[in-house]
Amino acid sequence: MELAASLAVTGVLDILFGDAGYYLWGAQLVDLAPGQSHQWHVDAETARDGFVSLWIGIVGTNKETSLSVIDGSHRQSAPLQAFWPDGDPARANPAANEILLHPELAGVDAPTVAACVDGEGIFFDGRLWHGSFNRTSQPRRALILHYGKHGVPVRHTASDKSYPFAYHPSDNPITLPIKGEPDPVANKTVIRQPDGSIAYPVAKVAARPELVQNGRNPWTILPYFRIESPVMSGFSCHASVLATQFMPHLPHDHFDEEILVPLSGELTIFAGANDAGALRASRASPGDIFYYPSTISHTISNLSESGAPASYVMFKWRNRSGRSQKVNGARIPAHAHSGGRRLSIDLPSTGLDKLHIHSTTLEPRKGFNRHIDRYDTAILVLEGELSMMDRKLGPGGVFYSRAGEIHDTRNESAARCHYLVFEFHAMAD
Numbered sequence: 001m002e003l004a005a006s007l008a009v010t011g012v013l014d015i016l017f018g019d020a021g022y023y024l025w026g027a028q029l030v031d032l033a034p035g036q037s038h039q040w041h042v043d044a045e046t047a048r049d050g051f052v053s054l055w056i057g058i059v060g061t062n063k064e065t066s067l068s069v070i071d072g073s074h075r076q077s078a079p080l081q082a083f084w085p086d087g088d089p090a091r092a093n094p095a096a097n098e099i100l101l102h103p104e105l106a107g108v109d110a111p112t113v114a115a116c117v118d119g120e121g122i123f124f125d126g127r128l129w130h131g132s133f134n135r136t137s138q139p140r141r142a143l144i145l146h147y148g149k150h151g152v153p154v155r156h157t158a159s160d161k162s163y164p165f166a167y168h169p170s171d172n173p174i175t176l177p178i179k180g181e182p183d184p185v186a187n188k189t190v191i192r193q194p195d196g197s198i199a200y201p202v203a204k205v206a207a208r209p210e211l212v213q214n215g216r217n218p219w220t221i222l223p224y225f226r227i228e229s230p231v232m233s234g235f236s237c238h239a240s241v242l243a244t245q246f247m248p249h250l251p252h253d254h255f256d257e258e259i260l261v262p263l264s265g266e267l268t269i270f271a272g273a274n275d276a277g278a279l280r281a282s283r284a285s286p287g288d289i290f291y292y293p294s295t296i297s298h299t300i301s302n303l304s305e306s307g308a309p310a311s312y313v314m315f316k317w318r319n320r321s322g323r324s325q326k327v328n329g330a331r332i333p334a335h336a337h338s339g340g341r342r343l344s345i346d347l348p349s350t351g352l353d354k355l356h357i358h359s360t361t362l363e364p365r366k367g368f369n370r371h372i373d374r375y376d377t378a379i380l381v382l383e384g385e386l387s388m389m390d391r392k393l394g395p396g397g398v399f400y401s402r403a404g405e406i407h408d409t410r411n412e413s414a415a416r417c418h419y420l421v422f423e424f425h426a427m428a429d
Contacts, residue, residue, distance in 0.1 A: 021180015026146035032134035039091040042079035043126030044165040050152035056121035060140035068111040074127035082163040094133040185228040188404025203401030218243035229402035231426040235317040247301040258292040265310025271298040287334035294350035319351035356423035367410030376424040384417030
């Protein structure tokens with residue numbers, strides 16, 4: 001870490017990144033035995049603008065073992081892997097004889113070798129076609145540091161053996177700010193403490209307005225929060241109180257996905273049953289879960305004969321990848337996670353790789369220790385009191401932790417606590 005943030009390194013990065021702040025996302029030792037090669041390639045994680053890599057020779061560095069690049073190759077129509085797949089002998093040839101025959105490389109006679117010695121390094125763009133080859137009888141060790149511009153997301157590849165590159169939907173690198181303020185929406189970020197230690201950002205989103213009906217309005221909306229995350233381009237949560245014999249709006253549809261959970265009273269959910277536009281009516285009890293896919297027509301009404309208002313919590317989101325798939329809506333009845341029964345299901349979602357839902361009951365003074373997840377998580381308290389990172393909420397309260405944020409769940413009260421957990425697993429771009 002001291003080397004990655006040293007003045008000798010950041011002085012150059014300041015020039016390369018200009019006025020933009022930047023982060024460290026990767027550090028890797030690369031050992032090459034005599035005759036071994038790190039074949040010609042393009043860094044799939046950073047094959048676009050906004051990234052800088054630093055290659056530093058550690059042991060056995062000389063002109064016969066140093067980094068080699070093909071000048072101007074970053075301007076070609078596609079990465080090297082698009083033309084020579086993994087295992088192609090052309091990628092292991094230090095002279096790149098076959099690769100240099102590519103018509104878009106006209107005028108390039110030979111690779112450029114960085115004539116480094118131990119302790120020296122070279123800054124380069126990962127889009128350059130590059131590799132390193134040990135043509136000596138001694139082992140060689142090098143360190144590679146990878147940097148990115150704040151606001152530009154970095155992603156791990158699910159597979160970089162072929163082209164187009166496949167990116168992991170949610171297991172993205174943790175980044176460390178080196179200069180400037182990080183963007184928690186673009187990347188998962190850790191924070192450097194004054195004593196030099198590293199800490200994960202803490203989940204801070206928690207809300208529970210009082211669910212009291214406004215006597216002047218038959219439909220009261222109580223906003224909880226609206227945020228973005230590495231998974232979501234937009235995620236909002238609100239609670240509503242609905243008077244009896246009232247429907248707040250006509251059936252409608254939108255591109256956002258939604259989850260509705262009744263908290264009290266009796267509700268009737270109307271949602272599209274088929275492509276012909278027919279709506280199916282479903283009675284909704286407290287604790288039921290209704291999932292609305294994107295573009296499904298739906299509305300809600302309080303048809304209770306008791307005259308009592310009803311309340312519910314609504315999650316609404318749109319994924320960051322922009323991809324979608326056709327799925328059906330779903331209703332999970334309250335009895336599926338009441339009493340001693342524990343709900344645990346996985347749903348296909350319009351814009352998520354997976355929407356996972358489970359229920360948990362915590363006995364007094366029990367809980368789960370601090371941890372991080374690779375997905376966004378929402379927690380809805382149904383019964384009792386639940387604490388997360390020293391914030392306590394009762395029934396109707398919602399906690400939200402973004403992917404990469406540290407969080408815990410504790411029942412610090414003398415009564416049992418029951419809650420629902422929603423996991424939002426990102427879909428690959």
